[in-house]
Amino acid sequence: MSALLTFSIPLLFSPLVWSGYLEPDQDVLMPDDWTRVGRVDPKQELQLTFALKQQNIALLEETLRRVSDPDSAQYGKYLTLEDVSSLVRPSELTQKVVHRWLGSHGIKNCLTVHTQDFLQCSITAEVAESLLSGSKFHHYIRDGQSVVRSSSPYSVSDDIHQHLDFVGGLHRFPPKGRQDYSKAYSIRKNRSKAGFHLGVTPAVLRKRYNLTATDVGAAQNNSQAVAQFLEQYYHPADLDEFMSLFGRSFQHLSQVDRIVGTQGAGKAGLEASLDVEYIMSTGANIPTWVFTIRGRHESQEPFLQWIVLLSNASDLPWVHTISYGDDEDSLSTAYMTRINTEFMKAGVRGMSLLFASGDSGAGCKHLDKENNAFRPSFPASSPYVTTVGGTSFKNPFKVTSEVTDYISGGGFSNAFRMPDYQVSAVNAYLKTGAASLPPPSYFNTSGRAYPDMAALSDNYWVVTNRIPIPWVSGTSASTPVVGGVLSLINDRRLLKGLPVLGFFNPRLYKLQGQALFDVTEGCHLSCLDEQVQGRGFCAAPSWDPVTGWGTPNYPALLAVLLSE
Ligand SMILES: *[C@@H]1O[C@H](CO)[C@@H](O)[C@H](O)[C@H]1NC(C)=O
Ligand SMILES: *[C@@H]1O[C@H](CO)[C@@H](O)[C@H](O)[C@H]1NC(C)=O
Ligand SMILES: *[C@@H]1O[C@H](CO)[C@@H](O)[C@H](O)[C@H]1NC(C)=O
Ligand SMILES: *[C@@H]1O[C@H](CO)[C@@H](O)[C@H](O)[C@H]1NC(C)=O
Ligand SMILES: *[C@@H]1O[C@H](CO)[C@@H](O)[C@H](O)[C@H]1NC(C)=O
Numbered sequence: 001m002s003a004l005l006t007f008s009i010p011l012l013f014s015p016l017v018w019s020g021y022l023e024p025d026q027d028v029l030m031p032d033d034w035t036r037v038g039r040v041d042p043k044q045e046l047q048l049t050f051a052l053k054q055q056n057i058a059l060l061e062e063t064l065r066r067v068s069d070p071d072s073a074q075y076g077k078y079l080t081l082e083d084v085s086s087l088v089r090p091s092e093l094t095q096k097v098v099h100r101w102l103g104s105h106g107i108k109n110c111l112t113v114h115t116q117d118f119l120q121c122s123i124t125a126e127v128a129e130s131l132l133s134g135s136k137f138h139h140y141i142r143d144g145q146s147v148v149r150s151s152s153p154y155s156v157s158d159d160i161h162q163h164l165d166f167v168g169g170l171h172r173f174p175p176k177g178r179q180d181y182s183k184a185y186s187i188r189k190n191r192s193k194a195g196f197h198l199g200v201t202p203a204v205l206r207k208r209y210n211l212t213a214t215d216v217g218a219a220q221n222n223s224q225a226v227a228q229f230l231e232q233y234y235h236p237a238d239l240d241e242f243m244s245l246f247g248r249s250f251q252h253l254s255q256v257d258r259i260v261g262t263q264g265a266g267k268a269g270l271e272a273s274l275d276v277e278y279i280m281s282t283g284a285n286i287p288t289w290v291f292t293i294r295g296r297h298e299s300q301e302p303f304l305q306w307i308v309l310l311s312n313a314s315d316l317p318w319v320h321t322i323s324y325g326d327d328e329d330s331l332s333t334a335y336m337t338r339i340n341t342e343f344m345k346a347g348v349r350g351m352s353l354l355f356a357s358g359d360s361g362a363g364c365k366h367l368d369k370e371n372n373a374f375r376p377s378f379p380a381s382s383p384y385v386t387t388v389g390g391t392s393f394k395n396p397f398k399v400t401s402e403v404t405d406y407i408s409g410g411g412f413s414n415a416f417r418m419p420d421y422q423v424s425a426v427n428a429y430l431k432t433g434a435a436s437l438p439p440p441s442y443f444n445t446s447g448r449a450y451p452d453m454a455a456l457s458d459n460y461w462v463v464t465n466r467i468p469i470p471w472v473s474g475t476s477a478s479t480p481v482v483g484g485v486l487s488l489i490n491d492r493r494l495l496k497g498l499p500v501l502g503f504f505n506p507r508l509y510k511l512q513g514q515a516l517f518d519v520t521e522g523c524h525l526s527c528l529d530e531q532v533q534g535r536g537f538c539a540a541p542s543w544d545p546v547t548g549w550g551t552p553n554y555p556a557l558l559a560v561l562l563s564e
Contacts, residue, residue: 021155022166023332028153031173033142040137040148042126046299049168049308050119051338052098054088063087064347064384068503070510076499078350081314085115088345094163101160105131113312115345120308132156135170137299145231147174148298165338169299172331175229175324199459199470201246202281205481207399208456209282210554216251217286217487219494223257223317224283224487226276226480227291229302229324232269234276234290235465242277242463250284257287260309262294271323273464274472275480279321283484286491289317307342316351318490318500321388321483323356323476325377328415329365336378336415343384347503352490354483355379356475357389357451358409361524362443362536362545372527374411374443374536380450381413386504387450388479389547390457391519402551403539404522405457409475410537410545413447421506422449425543433540438532452505454519454547455481485552489561496562507561508549512542515556519547 030036040046066074079087090098095116102110102121110121125137125148132154140147150170198204205211228234236255243254256276272292280288293309295302303324310316328336346353363375380387389410391402412418418426426449430437455478462472490500501507519539524546526536537545 020158020161021153022161022164023153023171023334026153026171026332026335027330028151028171030140030151033176034140034173035142036151037139037141040125040139042124044125044148045122046125046128046137046148047169047297048121048123048128048299049301049304050098050121051165051168052090052117052119053094053163053165054090054117054341056087057341060088060341060344060348064344064503065506067348067350068506070507076350076502078499078502079348081114081311081349084345084348088341089116090163097160097163102131107131113308114314115311118308118311132167132170139298140173145174146298147295149173166332166334168301168304172301172304172326172335174231174295174302175326199461200456200477201461202278203246203249204399205278205282205456206250209485209552210556211250211282211488213250215488215554216284217491219491222487222491222494223287223289224279224319224483225289225291225317225321226279226483227293227306227320227322227324228272228275229293229306230269230271231264231294232267232272233263233292234272235268238268238273238463238466239276239280241466242273243280245463245468246461247281252284253280253286253288256290258289259292260289261292262296263292264294268464270462270464270469270472271476274460274462274477275321275323277462278460278477279480279484279487281484282481283319283487286484286487307339310342310346318350319352319354319483319487321354321480322379323474323479325356325358325380325409327363327365328376328378328381328413331378333415336382339379340382340384340416343379343382347384350500350502352486352501352504353385354479354486355382355385355387356409356479357387359407359474360409361407362411362438362526363409364527371441372529372531373441374438374526376411376413376447377409378415380409381416381448383416383419383448384503386452386508387548388475388482389451389454390475390478391454391547391551392456392458394521402456402517402519404519404524404546405473406522406524407474408451408454408457408524408546410451410524410547412443412445412449412545414444416448418446418448419505421509422543425509425512428542429540429544433538433544436538438526438536442526442532449545451545451548452508453482453516453549453551454478455551482552485554485557488554489558492558492562498562501561511549511560513549515553515560516550517553518542518550522546
């Protein structure tokens with residue numbers, strides 16, 4: 001625990017003459033599934049996370065562009081956490097002002113991170129409410145889970161405003177597992193009456209993506225990770241059973257290398273089992289970490305905890321897959337912008353972050369009585385991560401070509417501009433597909449378009465609580481599969497003495513679909529209204545906002561990615 005420093009420079013604090021909201025556009029409504037159960041005891045300790053303003057963000061972005069662009073002389077020249085820290089660390093002034101402000105409220109229990117751009121402080125509710133004007137902390141419960149959040153927005157005085165990006169622990173609620181799964185599942189069950197195949201297993205995936213028995217990890221220092229933020233955990237015995245049932249045809253590990261965070265007790269979760277079992281089946285024999293970040297305290301945001309952790313550990317796996325997302329419109333611009341900076345910090349260090357594109361197709365937001373629009377999800381819509389969509393087999397009884405899985409999340413961000421690396425691919429789609437595009441009022445053609453890639457996402461077998469379960473579906477299945485494939489490519493690169501792939505998108509888009517199985521059929525779901533009648537975007541040759549560039553053909557992809 002690092003105590004607050006004392007500062008000799010006198011700083012003048014005018015009494016609250018003017019104050020401003022750090023996150024004026026943050027949704028503070030309680031999600032439907034939570035119940036508010038009363039005010040927090042004023043003496044209760046809360047854990048709040050202060051995101052301090054960083055320096056050199058433009059340079060960070062430029063560095064990311066260079067180290068991820070295969071045509072740049074800096075390609076693969078990754079930074080250490082130390083380097084990142086020297087680059088973005090908040091200015092002396094920012095650090096002093098924030099420490100002084102917290103100190104003046106008697107707040108002393110703060111932990112910092114290596115990059116000094118986050119402070120996590122333990123603060124009583126009454127002090128937090130005076131520090132952050134407008135905040136009002138309540139208890140909320142959902143299915144036995146209990147959190148503390150503020151029911152109203154917070155502001156800080158003007159002299160502090162310019163030194164902070166946001167304060168975490170007030171608004172965003174923990175995610176719900178398999179949010180859209182039950183809905184998709186019921187439609188699926190209907191379809192399955194037409195007949196359905198044996199299901200997706202590691203052997204099916206390895207066959208489809210052309211992984212032979214010897215395509216398994218061998219490099220010394222390679223590793224991969226899955227991150228989970230739910231009130232659930234994976235059970236080592238499930239992984240073991242899964243591998244004995246489904247792992248006979250390839251060399252693999254049957255144990256997780258490291259668990260970061262606290263594993264709960266009780267039943268295993270489907271999501272947790274799925275992620276671990278499948279990243280370890282395509283990224284076979286590669287040491288795997290599991291981050292289970294549930295938020296140790298009721299006032300913590302689990303996803304933010306993981307983000308903070310990335311800035312405080314120098315030795316982390318190269319590939320991370322994350323099945324988590326929120327509606328972009330429910331999050332503040334300040335929060336998303338800062339999270340993007342955190343993704344850039346990971347990217348310049350050579351880490352590949354893969355996010356599931358979501359399970360509600362293009363999504364739907366009701367604007368008013370008559371009008372709807374698609375609803376992008378974040379971090380899927382971040383320009384600084386690789387987003388993975390979903391597919392199904394065209395012939396459900398055979399390991400053949402793939403078509404769109406209609407749940408596959410995809411679309412255009414309303415918050416982030418289209419990054420340079422995808423402009424020509426996306427514009428080509430918009431131009432050639434013009435006739436079949438949804439009405440322009442439903443989406444924003446100037447935004448970051450996703451997903452970038454895809455993999456099968458339908459009818460997986462998962463072992464959970466020692467029972468093999470069929471029909472598990474969603475982009476949370478396809479994401480660890482693609483993660484494992486990229487990990488294998490990293491493995492071969494490491495063996496050749498080449499740097500890992502890092503932030504993959506600039507290189508992926510330069511491949512123009514080469515070495516990927518293009519998915520060209522099917523549409524994903526969206527608003528059930530008269531105008532679009534449940535149809536979002538449709539797959540097309542080359543890149544599309546349903547399946548990205550398509551699914552991996554491992555040997556071909558390895559061949560093109562083993563050069564430099
Ligand atoms: C970051 O790591 C250091 C030492 O490794 C530790 O003292 C500190 O508490 C950590 N910070 C947080 C926010 O956990
Ligand atoms: C299920 O199938 C029936 C007949 O095949 C169809 O009428 C109905 O609309 C379908 N339901 C859903 C939810 O797709
Ligand atoms: C990979 O799989 C496809 C389809 O299953 C097949 O046509 C191809 O020959 C395989 N091998 C390579 C190296 O692409
Ligand atoms: C692997 O890491 C260890 C230390 O963790 C280091 O000594 C060794 O040189 C590394 N091996 C390779 C192949 O990079
Ligand atoms: C469209 O996206 C841009 C960013 O790319 C944003 O500035 C603009 O506000 C968005 N428009 C709508 C209607 O959301």
